[in-house]
Amino acid sequence: MRKADPQIVAFGGGGFSMESGNPLLDDYVLGLTRAERPRVCFLPTASGDADHYVVRFYRAFSAHRCEASHISLFRREQGPSDLRRHLLSQDLIYVGGGSVVSLLGVWRAHGLDSILREAWESGVVLCGLSAGSLCWFAEAVTGFHGAPKRLRGLGLLPFSNCVHYERGKGRGEAYHQFLREGMRGGYAAEDGAALHFSGEELSRVVASRPEARGYRLDVAGSRVVEMRIATTYLGDPGAVPAAPLPEALSTAPAA
């Protein structure tokens, strides 16, 4: 059964890559699939397909709760030969962190940019942290290579995005500056916060830490307006039903 709405969950940081022992964000994206034993494919491209990262994914997404696989674009002789068919048959595609510039280059070389759009449109839930969040947006602020830089992502979501948005790291300032210079408005997320989009609309912000927040940023004249978005802490009892209903999504606070 395919879900109607395309969904993307963009983590500012968190999940098994960064929050060992805190499965709240990973549980949340698994829940969105509404599958009893979801098929989850990990794309570790941004790390250069680092072995240790793939191992950590399989530990976190163990066989008793999902059917896990990964695609290594540096070792195509192993793994599925038909990338499109494999990815379109998933319930969840999970993109790891690392270098977003390298990630986008390698994806384009293997045609993943168009396959992932197709997967998204057909209802496969897409998620990821850091580089795995930035990639879904039209524009992104990356600080991976030293000084923060602007870059173009896949553009499934027509906004800009900034991750690891904690204060005192210089990213906030850089993001504001880029916005004043004409970057389109968008969303930022702190480590532990995740932006959940249904279609192109932000439906809610969820968090694996009580204090983690997401932000909406817009430009008004020459001024940048930054709004904190009401965030649901996933650790609160009853914070989220395992599989959120569409009604719940549409009424979730978005500002």
Add this chain to the structure above:
Amino acid sequence: MGANGRLPGAATPVRRILALGGHEFSARPPDRAVCELLLRLAGERAGERPRICILPTASGDTSEQIASFYSAFGERSCEPSDISLFRLGRRPVALRDHLLAQDLIYVGGGSMLNLLAVWEAHDIAAILSLAWRRGIVLAGQSAGAMCWFEAGITKSSGKPLAAAGLGLLSGSLCVHYNNEPERRAAYLDAVGEGMPSGYGLDDYAGLLWEGEGAPSAVTARRGARAYRVSGREGQVAESPLPARFLPAPAPAALREDIAEFRRIKTMRKRAGWLG
């Protein structure tokens, strides 16, 4: 050849590329012979302590490839370094400045498709082309050898397929030539169907371009050869090239503490202390 890779009296530096069909950075004799050649080429440009940088991009910057590079060059008279494009977050590098300060840039093997895609994303191609024109030696094995040509045969997508390279050298290259028969077969087919003519390189065979003109072939293992592969009206001709044999240098002397440790281990083994 004079200092800085310039021929005496020549105005422009000699452009040099060493393409290798396949090798490792092990302590085995043919691998030592390849490393000796790399050091010699770098040394001809710089003298005493040439700077040698590995780009392990095609492997996804695996620590394995980087570690084996340092194990081969770490104790030698040179300044080895690496640029890991997937790790710039932890180790920012001024890419252009660092690469243009080298005497030799070595490109490791892996996925040719990903190598070129990541280089394009980071604007590396223009820097490498400039380095080449300045006389910095460009070298590499497998994907790191084919990348300098117009085209190569890569298994980056699973089965062997043609892929475009940077095109600093005209023509095409197929690596692991007689070591991977399906790759050679795909290459011969591709050349028959119009891929530019070029070369086949067995593991431990290499081709060295120095300035204009034909390359010279080298081999670090008996029986490993370089081939000229040309297509003409659907017919493909393959002819081995005469190659200069690269002798392996004597292995580096063991450090005294390691030698001592091994002696003790041998004695213990003889005494039955270890399984």
